[in-house]
Amino acid sequence: MGSITYRPVTDDEYPAFARALFEGFSDDVPDDDFSDLLKTILPPERTLAAFDGDTIVGTFAGYDLDLTIPGGSLPMEGTTVVTVFPTHRRMGLMNEMMRLHLEDSVANGYAIAGLWASDSAIYGRYGYGVATYAETVTMISPNVVFREGVVIDRVRRVSVEEAAVELPPIFDMVLPTKPGMFARTQDWWSVEVLHDASWRRRDKTTLRVVVHDGADGPDGYAIYRQKGGEGDDGHANGTVHVVEVIAATDRAHASLWFYLTNIDGCPNVRRWNFPVDDPFPMKVREPRKLTREKRFDALWILVLDVVAALEARTYEREGAIRFTIVNSFRSETDGSYELVIEGGVGSCRRIDGDTALEIDIDVLGALYLGGGDAHAYAAADRIRGEAEVTRRLDELFRTARAPWCNQFF
Numbered sequence: 001m002g003s004i005t006y007r008p009v010t011d012d013e014y015p016a017f018a019r020a021l022f023e024g025f026s027d028d029v030p031d032d033d034f035s036d037l038l039k040t041i042l043p044p045e046r047t048l049a050a051f052d053g054d055t056i057v058g059t060f061a062g063y064d065l066d067l068t069i070p071g072g073s074l075p076m077e078g079t080t081v082v083t084v085f086p087t088h089r090r091m092g093l094m095n096e097m098m099r100l101h102l103e104d105s106v107a108n109g110y111a112i113a114g115l116w117a118s119d120s121a122i123y124g125r126y127g128y129g130v131a132t133y134a135e136t137v138t139m140i141s142p143n144v145v146f147r148e149g150v151v152i153d154r155v156r157r158v159s160v161e162e163a164a165v166e167l168p169p170i171f172d173m174v175l176p177t178k179p180g181m182f183a184r185t186q187d188w189w190s191v192e193v194l195h196d197a198s199w200r201r202r203d204k205t206t207l208r209v210v211v212h213d214g215a216d217g218p219d220g221y222a223i224y225r226q227k228g229g230e231g232d233d234g235h236a237n238g239t240v241h242v243v244e245v246i247a248a249t250d251r252a253h254a255s256l257w258f259y260l261t262n263i264d265g266c267p268n269v270r271r272w273n274f275p276v277d278d279p280f281p282m283k284v285r286e287p288r289k290l291t292r293e294k295r296f297d298a299l300w301i302l303v304l305d306v307v308a309a310l311e312a313r314t315y316e317r318e319g320a321i322r323f324t325i326v327n328s329f330r331s332e333t334d335g336s337y338e339l340v341i342e343g344g345v346g347s348c349r350r351i352d353g354d355t356a357l358e359i360d361i362d363v364l365g366a367l368y369l370g371g372g373d374a375h376a377y378a379a380a381d382r383i384r385g386e387a388e389v390t391r392r393l394d395e396l397f398r399t400a401r402a403p404w405c406n407q408f409f
């Protein structure tokens, strides 16, 4: 084994980069076109690879994402494709790639970085904290009966080609209303959302799309796949796998879920990445019939620039707080800060000396979008200091609605 070098990959090295990252995730590259798809949304300058000689033994990259935060949006470094070859694990390659990646993120002006973690043990050490949660929800559709008074409309089926035109404006209506969602470019829509190659299906059907038309035009859509099947009793026992439901109105939301739970032959309905505060359970007669199979950590956030990040979001309460940040991976954000909120807008500055509250940097990331629970972190000794100041921190950072990240990346 020679010495390891680190650099972005060239155009020619994309196939090897793709092979390495899939092998890192214990899989094979799905097809020869994959590296071209990857290049569309991940240009060479956003990649980083570890080389042993000429061989790629580690992969890393960053998407340029625009994240919805309370009151606005903020560019986010979307950390992704983190792998190290099994032959080179536990030699510090990821540590070094993360160091280089974050150095680059800061140089590029990002105040936050975010990722979805394949393993929840890995990223806390680098300062990423769990900022959004989601659920896997399953139901048997005949059990899902909507309450009286919930208005349901028919929805309209569209092709994937039509969806490419119709869905982005609907998504863009909802995007600013939900912290944790990130904007989609046209390339992102075609490569990550509506790209329907056979390897994406994993034994299910092609993508199906329905649109809800409201009084002012299309205002909601659902994307799903199906998997047919027959039970032991000979009855159809298929499954609807819901990929995404985006609704700008309550009426669109109810109509889309009514549709998805009334497809003949498919009594099983499964939604991965269901928002924790989705109103669907409140619209049905028996909410317990929506089974929460799993609650999982979704978007993790790392605050790279405390002042810029805290001034970018808005707040639902007025007040001031002083706190000290502890960051064991990047000492640049260590130190004390004061945040003063007036008229919902935060003004943040570095201050000298200690404060009554010490917060680990990953916890600041967890609280950033308004969904974290400061009291629970204090109970775990990840926020240290006076209970009264922890209560104020919780009150100032919390938002009425839970954040939710629309897509794994």
Ligand SMILES: CC(C)(COP(=O)(O)OP(=O)(O)OC[C@H]1O[C@@H](n2cnc3c(N)ncnc32)[C@H](O)[C@@H]1OP(=O)(O)O)[C@@H](O)C(=O)NCCC(=O)NCCS
Residues within 6 Å of the ligand: 024, 025, 081, 082, 083, 084, 085, 088, 089, 090, 091, 092, 093, 094, 095, 096, 116, 117, 118, 119, 121, 122
């Ligand atoms: C996760 C992975 C990238 C780690 O790479 P690596 O080069 O072996 O990691 P390093 O040697 O730099 O170790 C970094 C630190 O993380 C720890 N660590 C690494 N992988 C870990 C894991 N899976 N669970 C817990 N700790 C882990 C190491 O012990 C080390 O800790 P230390 O700095 O306190 O000593 C590699 O194991 C991998 O490719 N796994 C499969 C793909 C994957 O899960 N990627 C994450 C995608 S979100």
